[in-house]
Amino acid sequence: DGEEVPYDPEQLRKIKEHPCYSKEACHKFGRMHLAVAPKCNIQCNYCVRDYDCVNESRPGVCSKVLNPQEAVELVREVMDKFPYIKVIGIAGPGDPLANEETFETLKLLKEEFPTPIKCLSTNGLMLPESIDKLVEYDVGNITVTLNAVDPEIGEKIYSFVEWDGKKLHGREAAEKLLSQQLKGIEMAVANKMLVKINTVYIPGINDHHIVDIAKTVGEMGVFTFNLIPVIPQYKFKDITPPTGKEKKEMQDACLPYVRQMRHCKRCRSDAIGLLGEDVQDCIFKRE
Ligand code: SF4
Ligand code: SF4
Numbered sequence: 001d002g003e004e005v006p007y008d009p010e011q012l013r014k015i016k017e018h019p020c021y022s023k024e025a026c027h028k029f030g031r032m033h034l035a036v037a038p039k040c041n042i043q044c045n046y047c048v049r050d051y052d053c054v055n056e057s058r059p060g061v062c063s064k065v066l067n068p069q070e071a072v073e074l075v076r077e078v079m080d081k082f083p084y085i086k087v088i089g090i091a092g093p094g095d096p097l098a099n100e101e102t103f104e105t106l107k108l109l110k111e112e113f114p115t116p117i118k119c120l121s122t123n124g125l126m127l128p129e130s131i132d133k134l135v136e137y138d139v140g141n142i143t144v145t146l147n148a149v150d151p152e153i154g155e156k157i158y159s160f161v162e163w164d165g166k167k168l169h170g171r172e173a174a175e176k177l178l179s180q181q182l183k184g185i186e187m188a189v190a191n192k193m194l195v196k197i198n199t200v201y202i203p204g205i206n207d208h209h210i211v212d213i214a215k216t217v218g219e220m221g222v223f224t225f226n227l228i229p230v231i232p233q234y235k236f237k238d239i240t241p242p243t244g245k246e247k248k249e250m251q252d253a254c255l256p257y258v259r260q261m262r263h264c265k266r267c268r269s270d271a272i273g274l275l276g277e278d279v280q281d282c283i284f285k286r287e
Pocket of ligand 2: 031264
């Protein structure tokens with residue numbers, strides 16, 4: 001769906017071989033997530049921090065955190081056994097850009113595994129400051145979770161944002177986060193990264209605003225938009241998530257503005273395999 005925009009051959013590879021960026025690829029190619037990033041720098045009102053970052057994952061158990069060397073050893077083992085894995089991603093369990101280990105891992109990966117697509121998901125707070133390093137380490141695909149493009153709505157979604165050693169709250173926190181997210185998305189697009197936006201659909205909080213988000217990011221040149229129903233927990237534990245029908249209707253309303261990803265499986269931050277599959281339980285012993 002969506003309009004065809006011209007991409008260069010390297011970008012096309014990063015679309016065609018990435019199971020989350022291409023519906024066709026998702027049957028053929030897999031991804032592996034490296035859980036090297038435990039810390040987070042914001043607090044979303046739908047997140048209980050004992051789990052994986054719900055911006056990108058489904059809560060359940062927290063992925064076992066690996067250090068960068070352990071992560072690279074895992075990549076060695078997986079790449080050898082599963083050549084259909086084309087993407088190495090970092091998605092948590094916290095915010096990848098809030099953890100120095102993310103960059104250490106990417107550096108090691110660039111040296112040893114230059115070919116697989118490098119992918120990362122973030123809340124966007126540190127994206128502008130991280131762009132140069134992400135470019136250096138060939139991160140071609142970035143997911144930013146953007147739940148509002150109006151700080152009046154954003155302040156209902158975030159309890160705090162850590163900035164410059166201080167905890168910001170309320171409107172101030174929402175404004176800082178939003179300005180960083182928009183700046184980061186713009187810089188990522190300018191650097192030819194393929195940007196996916198995750199938006200959490202939170203009835204009563206941002207539902208009337210989701211089409212505005214889609215419009216804003218569509219105009220900014222992002223590649224795709226992934227609408228995620230809220231998981232009712234923490235401060236949003238009493239919110240009823242949207243039904244499948246409501247989700248589809250919202251995606252249809254957003255489609256004129258930006259391509260829609262409709263096959264997200266809400267993977268764990270340590271998932272390995274095709275989407276919806278996790279081969280690591282069969283191959284590796286979990287502790
Ligand atoms: Fe939780 Fe992710 Fe939000 Fe951080 S960014 S509070 S880990 S959902
Ligand atoms: Fe792809 Fe969704 Fe899984 Fe992320 S959570 S790797 S977008 S299928």
